[in-house]
Amino acid sequence: MTEQAESKHPCLAGGLIHPDQWQLPETSVRKTLRAGIRDILLQLKADFSMADQAYQSLDDLPSLSSARLQRYAPLPDFAPLGSALLSALDELRQSGAHTRKACFLVSQPFSGLPEALETLDLRVISPPANLLMADADIAAWWDEQLMTDDWVIPELADFWLRHRSGLGLIRELMARLAVDQAGNGVVGCSSWCWQFWCQYLPDLYVAPWMPAPLTGECLVDWFGQLAMPDTGQGLTARMTNDGRFVLPAPSESRESRKHSLFPKDLATLARGNPGVALAVWRRALRAKPEESESGDVDAPDATEHCWVAPLDRLSLPKVPPSTTVSTGHVLHSLLLHNGLDLERLAQVTGLPEQELQITLGRLQRADVIAFSRDSHRYRVQPLGYPDVRRYLQARGYPVDRF
Template sequence: MNSPQPQKNASGNFSWEWIPTAEFSLPSGTLQTTFKTRLMSFLHHRTPSEKMDELLKPESLEFLSTYMLDRLVPPVDLKTEALSLDPALMPWCEGQHKKVILILNVPHSGNGEILKYWAAEHGFRIIDPPSPSALLSSDDSWFEQFDNNDPCWVLPELEKCWLRHETGLYLIRNFFRRLFSGMLGFGVVGCGSWAWSFFSHALSVSAPVSLVAKPFDSEKLETWLSALASGKNRLPVRFRQADNGRQVLSAPPKDTSDDENKKEQSPFLRDLAAFCYGIPGVALAYWRSSLRAEPDGLDLEKGDAQAAADYSTVWVKPWMNVEKSGLPQKLERNHAFVLHSLLLHDALDMDTLSKLLPLRQHNFGQTMYDLSDNGLIESSEDQWRVSAKGYPVVRRFLKTEGFLPDDFK
């Protein structure tokens, strides 16, 4: 495969780093946690949760207020990462020998959104996916959006350009035929990793150049989460593990004493990175749910700036005690069908999803309820998708059951 070498961006401030998919490797966790997770997953399809002799008992810790949580872990602005794609993509866009480039979007990685921002930043034409009804009607008018005279077009959501329905493959087959024959000109295609895995196996397609964001390992997570916690107004906050007081994120310089420096670093981030497959969106969801505070450490209801400034230590639950999403007690193949369909298409509305599955209406409703009740799927603007916290357990479950996962093992 002819792939560009990953290049360091000019500023060096980007969290996302793009690599050829062949160079993708998952971060590893600590031996103990990995063994326990696999054993429990093997026996119960569940992730482990154990009682530990904690420095601060869990009952003595409280959830952070939404205000504090949003200050310590604010929503990620992916727009600032848009130009991280420049070193990988611009040489192709400006070069003579143009090839189709594929950006793989692992669920909750944010890769697709970054590609959209990158296209907008450079003024490239963004190709919107057709509606579900158009996908089932074998309509070719969607191709009118492509213009051979464009220097580069960007199709950020290829996973939304097909449906796993007997009449839903027409457009995607047609797209690949036109794409690889050069009829559509040069473009960058973003595609969900699960959908691409389906295309590779079912339609036997392969991309000349494919890129994916490098997974976030513990070092990268530490840098990223520290930067998020600091924000513009650096807060004097330390993140320490609740059962042993070890530092989870390096303490801010002014707050770091010699004793703090000598303290051993918690393995929390390493286990978090491994469990989350290095996916930043998933790691962020679990990070938010693992933060706790002492009841008298802060007036949680008050939540003003002064209180935030006084607040010095945020306690992080030990990784094994962090509540993970679990599978429904009575698992049926219907659950697997729904989860696999959602991952193949990234997100679907109920009506479209029901057309793709051979489930009776009441079974379909029950299945959706079970998955939603367990926090494995969530809805936003009528679109259902596998939740960030549910993704790791869903991926392991589907792979174990024999469903085709994405290629990032």
């Protein structure tokens, strides 16, 4: 593997890697075997409950209060990640692994990379109001934006529309990046936007980097750090079904404790994506176990503790069934463009606004997407993203490889 930057930030534990080095975090053997058995049983239409599924649905267990959820699994501060990204890029330059003026960073949706880039002490380049700018005006617009160095584009997906007149802005920027004539700056780009432009410009090379996927160990470290500022001593989290520990992380002083494979399976479900993993983690936290524990287990060191529902007991949002193509077109377009308002969604899909409103309403009711009153955009939600990606892939839509 190419030499990569090291960082103490848990979301950059694996450093920055080339996109073609990305690999899906491995699931646990137990989950793999369980999934295989479940598939066989479904095929045989057997009415059978597996031993590790003997409990009733954990969705009825009391969830954490809003106050405790904010204490145990708060939404992250992205400034430390931004600083860690700059440090990682500096190390790549010093090692000779990156020699270009501009740095191009690809990231999965909900990774937090755009938010982190916005916190940097760099000049933010925002997209113009008119994304259908005439070709004659595009070069002059970029000349003005790139006139001075030390700039940042937090999310390149905001600079285009999948429309015959909406490709010019990114096409011009990519041409400048290809010959390293965009000056010193940083470009953040959604993996879905990146996938489209790799197909549209197959010979394009901009020396991209991306954060390595988070493993189960990385998630344990990150979740522990998120809870640490408020809890002081940290957080103890154990599984509701068997009492195994999720937090704190395994250590030599706690060798007698049995630790759960939940973090490893969560990393696989989230595809190493920190935003998706955190959203599922917040959904899984519970106020008390399903039933009293059995067996002798070491008492937790921390004074605060909570419980974690198994992944197969969680009800995550699903894409509602549909007999039309509008659902797939809408979801794919929202991911390509980092969210869209109704007018632009109609432009890129070619669907009537009335049909779009019906589709958007169904997806909102299913908690797959949400509408932001601040940006007036519809966006796919982190909890719904795993099923959205599977839905699009099963129907032949081009998906990112991450």
